[in-house]
Amino acid sequence: xxxxxxxxxxxxxxxxxxxxxxPKLLESFExxxxxxxxxxxxxxxxxxxxxxxxxxxDFGTLIINYIPDVKMVESKSLKLYLFSFINNGEFHEDVVNxxxxxxxxxxxxKYLEIVGLFYPRGNISIHPRFFYSTEDEKYKKIHExxxxxxxxxxxxxx
Amino acid sequence: MHxxxxxxxxxxxxxxxxxxxxxxxSSGQPYRGSLYVKFESLGESFDTVDFKRYxxxxxxxxxxxxxIAYEIYSKIDETIESQNLGVVVDLSARGGLAxxxxxxxxxxxxxxxxxxxxx
Numbered sequence: 001x002x003x004x005x006x007x008x009x010x011x012x013x014x015x016x017x018x019x020x021x022x023p024k025l026l027e028s029f030e031x032x033x034x035x036x037x038x039x040x041x042x043x044x045x046x047x048x049x050x051x052x053x054x055x056x057x058d059f060g061t062l063i064i065n066y067i068p069d070v071k072m073v074e075s076k077s078l079k080l081y082l083f084s085f086i087n088n089g090e091f092h093e094d095v096v097n098x099x100x101x102x103x104x105x106x107x108x109x110k111y112l113e114i115v116g117l118f119y120p121r122g123n124i125s126i127h128p129r130f131f132y133s134t135e136d137e138k139y140k141k142i143h144e145x146x147x148x149x150x151x152x153x154x155x156x157x158x
Numbered sequence: 159m160h161x162x163x164x165x166x167x168x169x170x171x172x173x174x175x176x177x178x179x180x181x182x183x184s185s186g187q188p189y190r191g192s193l194y195v196k197f198e199s200l201g202e203s204f205d206t207v208d209f210k211r212y213x214x215x216x217x218x219x220x221x222x223x224x225x226i227a228y229e230i231y232s233k234i235d236e237t238i239e240s241q242n243l244g245v246v247v248d249l250s251a252r253g254g255l256a257x258x259x260x261x262x263x264x265x266x267x268x269x270x271x272x273x274x275x276x277x
Binding site: 016045059 | 177178180185186187188190214217250
């Protein structure tokens with residue numbers, strides 16, 4: 001299957017934006033370099049959702065790092081998927097884990113991590129991190145290393 | 159969305175800044191941006207909680223990007239008497255293009271590294 005056949009949203013004339021959480025928006029394409037381990041980083045600076053208790057808007061940057069196996073996430077579908085959180089009530093910790101699990105289900109990557117750098121609320125910013133690896137020793141080792149060293153250089157946003 | 163008026167000392171120069179402006183383009187795609195407001199009081203300002211709610215209400219408003227500065231300017235202008243009111247909006251890039259929109263008094267915005275930076 002070629003990439004045009006794999007993808008329905010990229011290059012579509014009309015884009016439909018959904019305003020409620022929809023993991024079905026995510027699309028993948030085949031990794032053309034499966035014999036070579038490499039990192040892919042996706043930065044999403046415009047992530048927004050709602051506080052599930054107060055309904056106040058939350059904002060943050062999501063940084064997604066992964067080592068692909070067979071499937072890779074297509075970035076336009078990721079954009080639409082992330083926009084779909086706009087009216088969803090989610091704690092920061094839940095939203096990062098939810099997105100991590102959705103991407104694992106979509107791609108089954110060798111390794112994946114997500115950092116959520118949320119804007120401060122009440123003087124406190126929350127930066128949850130999601131980690132995943134396959135059972136392969138090489139990626140388990142990366143997982144362990146990244147997990148143990150996760151917050152050595154804390155970032156600040158706002 | 160109503161803004162409540164509050165009394166403040168005349169001549170006070172007031173500035174607001176938010177990195178959390180969001181509204182919808184006619185395509186449905188959200189626009190993100192930073193908002194800067196500046197005015198000099200003639201004895202009035204507006205309640206900041208109401209202003210936050212007003213900014214939040216724009217999340218479900220559909221506007222042309224070029225109209226956002228006027229939308230916010232007119233909301234403030236219809237609420238309070240002030241002088242030298244100016245609104246600047248910096249929008250995130252779309253298709254490689256970033257836009258700055260302004261209405262009213264021109265001023266140089268102070269871009270801060272984080273919301274806790276003073277001055």
